[in-house]
Amino acid sequence: MAISDRPGGLTALAVLNGFFALVSGATALQRLIDGPRITAYHAGELEGRRWLRRRIEEMVDSGIDPIDLQILGVVGLVAAVTLAISIWGLLTRRKLAGRWCSTVAAISLVTVSILAINWLPTTILRGTGISIVRQLFYPLFMLFMVQIIFRKDLAR
Amino acid sequence: MTKTLKQIFCHARNSMSHSLRSGSGVAFIVLTVLAGLALANLAFAPIELGFVELEDFRINAAKGIGMALSLATLQQGDPETFLGRLEAGELQEMMMWARYLVLDQPMLLSITVLLLGLVLPLLLPLGSFATISGDVQHRSIRYLLPRTTRTALLLGRLLGCLVLSGILITGLVAAIILYLGIVLSLDSWQDLIPWGIRCLGALLVLSFPYVSLGILCSTVFRAPMVSLLASVGAAVAVPLIAFSARAAWEPLGQLLYLLPWGYSHQLLSPDGETVTTATLYCLGHGLAFTLLAHYRLRRADL
Numbered sequence: 044m045a046i047s048d049r050p051g052g053l054t055a056l057a058v059l060n061g062f063f064a065l066v067s068g069a070t071a072l073q074r075l076i077d078g079p080r081i082t083a084y085h086a087g088e089l090e091g092r093r094w095l096r097r098r099i100e101e102m103v104d105s106g107i108d109p110i111d112l113q114i115l116g117v118v119g120l121v122a123a124v125t126l127a128i129s130i131w132g133l134l135t136r137r138k139l140a141g142r143w144c145s146t147v148a149a150i151s152l153v154t155v156s157i158l159a160i161n162w163l164p165t166t167i168l169r170g171t172g173i174s175i176v177r178q179l180f181y182p183l184f185m186l187f188m189v190q191i192i193f194r195k196d197l198a199r
Numbered sequence: 200m201t202k203t204l205k206q207i208f209c210h211a212r213n214s215m216s217h218s219l220r221s222g223s224g225v226a227f228i229v230l231t232v233l234a235g236l237a238l239a240n241l242a243f244a245p246i247e248l249g250f251v252e253l254e255d256f257r258i259n260a261a262k263g264i265g266m267a268l269s270l271a272t273l274q275q276g277d278p279e280t281f282l283g284r285l286e287a288g289e290l291q292e293m294m295m296w297a298r299y300l301v302l303d304q305p306m307l308l309s310i311t312v313l314l315l316g317l318v319l320p321l322l323l324p325l326g327s328f329a330t331i332s333g334d335v336q337h338r339s340i341r342y343l344l345p346r347t348t349r350t351a352l353l354l355g356r357l358l359g360c361l362v363l364s365g366i367l368i369t370g371l372v373a374a375i376i377l378y379l380g381i382v383l384s385l386d387s388w389q390d391l392i393p394w395g396i397r398c399l400g401a402l403l404v405l406s407f408p409y410v411s412l413g414i415l416c417s418t419v420f421r422a423p424m425v426s427l428l429a430s431v432g433a434a435v436a437v438p439l440i441a442f443s444a445r446a447a448w449e450p451l452g453q454l455l456y457l458l459p460w461g462y463s464h465q466l467l468s469p470d471g472e473t474v475t476t477a478t479l480y481c482l483g484h485g486l487a488f489t490l491l492a493h494y495r496l497r498r499a500d501l
Contacts, residue, residue, distance in 0.1 A: 051222030059229060173243055173378055177236040184229065192219050 049136060053193055056185065057133040060145065063181060064126035067152065071119025077102065078113035105164040115158055122151035133189075135199070142197040145189040149182035156182075206347050210355020214330060215363050221333075223423070227325040228367060234322060235371040238314040242307050243383065253385070257301055260310060265297035267313070268464060299469040304394045305386040309467070311375055312398040316463055319368070319402065320409045324430035326364055327413030329423040330356040331496065336421055340501050349496050357414050357489060364406045372399045401466035401474075404481045408459050409434065411488035418495040434458065459484055 077099070083089040084099050125148040132140025156178045189197060218224030245251050251259070300309040331353070334340035343352060376395040380388055416430040417423070437458045445452030455461040465477035 050220045052220045052225045055222035055225035055229075059225070173236055173240045173375075176374060176378060177233060177240070180232050180236065181229065184232075188219075188225070 049134070050193065050196060052188065053133045053136065053141075053196060056145075056188055056193075057130045059181070060126045060133065060148070060185070061130050063152070064123045064130070064148075067119050067126065067155070068123030071116045071123055071155075074112045074116035074119065078109040078116065081107065081109040081112065107164060108162070111158075111162040115155055115162065118151050118158065119155050122148050122155060125151065133197070136197055137199050138197050142189045142194070145185055149186040149189075152182040153179060203348065203351050206351040207355040207358060210347070210352055211359035211362060214356045214359025218326065218359070218363055221329065223325060223329050223427075224363075227322070230325065231319075231322045231367050232371060234318055235315060236374070238318060239311045239375050239378070242310040242314060243378075246307070246385070247383070257306055260306060261294070261297045261301045264300055264310070264313065265294045268296055269293045296469060300467060303469075305379065305391050307379055307383070307385065308375065308391065308394060308398060312372075312402065312467065313464065315371075315402060316405060316466075319406065320434045320458070320460075321431055323364055323406055323409040324413035324416070324427060324434065326367075327357075327360040327410045328417055328427040328430055330360060330414055331417040331492075332420055332423045332426045333417075335499075335501060336423060344501065350493060353414070353418070353489075353493055353496050357411065357492075360410045360414065361407065364410055365403055368402050368406060369399060372402065398467070404466060404478050405459060405463050407485035408481055408488060411485040411492065412458070415488045415492040415495070418492045418499065 080089060080095075080099050081103060084096075084103055089096060089099060125144045128140050129144035129148055131137075132142070132144050135141070156175055160175060218227070245256055246253060300306070300313070331340070334343065340352075372395060376391050379386065380391050412433065413426075413430045416426040416433070420426040420429055438455055438460045441452055441455035441457075441460075444454060453461075459481050462477050462480055465473050466481070468474050468477070
């Protein structure tokens with residue numbers, strides 16, 4: 044069996060990217076689904092169980108714009124897809140799929156966090172301030188790793 | 200002497216660079232920062248979400264910290280009788296200490312740092328467990344030793360781990376202070392910065408024995424995973440065994456002092472003399488682990 048000379052850090056980053064791809068993808072899908080539900084609620088066409096109706100009512104009361112929610116969902120989905128591609132790229136040490144997909148994913152994740160701070164009402168963001176700092180940490184760390192530490196390793 | 204120093208600094212730099220490229224290093228950095236910020240979130244959430252009023256939170260936090268400090272200093276073993284003894288005026292010293300942390304100093308920073316003091320001992324070995332054992336397992340240490348001494352290698356790697364841990368802890372505390380100062384604004388910068396520097400000093404001093412413990416396990420065991428298991432296992436097992444054994448025979452509770460668990464909280468004491476003593480104990484513990492690691496590495500058949 045051939046011995047791989049891939050640095051362990053790249054494998055660790057790939058695993059972490061996989062985890063964040065799942066989290067980001069799930070959140071993005073939720074936002075993409077909630078956008079049309081809010082529009083349907085405004086039109087009086089929302090159907091579904093009581094808990095779903097209550098959740099949508101809370102979102103409407105907090106003043107969320109469904110368009111903002113869908114933009115956040117699309118950017119989050121871009122982050123999830125590029126993170127998923129970067130797993131393969133990092134493991135095979137590809138420049139485009141590894142380094143640049145990670146970079147796009149990092150920028151998308153930061154964008155989602157910043158847009159969420161600006162767009163989402165404080166009633167939803169309240170209490171999650173330091174969580175946003177936590178969300179910002181990983182993309183910035185990944186950017187530092189792929190663009191500085193592993194720059195020469197991701198050159199195929 | 201200069202040559203040895205140069206070698207130590209060279210090993211420290213290479214150790215840090217290798218840590219950033221290794222899987223364990225990446226996991227250490229990400230886990231430490233995420234766990235630290237999660238603990239901060241845990242401390243801030245009740246206030247931010249408005250679950251409790253600030254004054255109620257202060258009073259409850261003072262009681263909770265007083266109880267934890269009493270347990271940690273082995274003065275009070277049974278939590279059920281604690282409140283009764285508290286109302287009877289006992290354990291005044293502990294309560295004064297808790298009030299100092301919660302009322303006289305920025306409360307949320309104190310709580311976060313106390314929580315970090317509990318969690319960091321479990322995270323710090325992640326950054327040091329493979330420092331020697333990684334090279335021993337892959338036999339790459341044989342290529343290093345003709346060019347350097349075992350002492351320089353050990354001290355250099357220790358310095359590298361300490362600097363990396365120090366940078367992480369500093370970044371974490373700085374992020375928490377900035378958040379408390381800018382976003383929450385419960386305390387003024389004049390209160391936050393001096394207390395933040397003191398808390399940072401306490402955490403940096405506390406990191407020395409646990410990083411040294413990781414290095415000691417790394418010299419004792421040849422497989423990095425066994426070394427990791429041993430260092431984290433020791434950090435967890437010591438308080439568990441001490442508290443269990445104390446129920447059987449009181450003096451066995453002193454086993455807690457095999458690691459800094461028994462006195463680490465005293466690094467945040469209002470009494471300067473207590474802080475100095477706790478700092479010296481921490482440094483002594485770290486030095487003892489380093490000397491043991493040095494003894495083990497010098498005698499090891501590599």
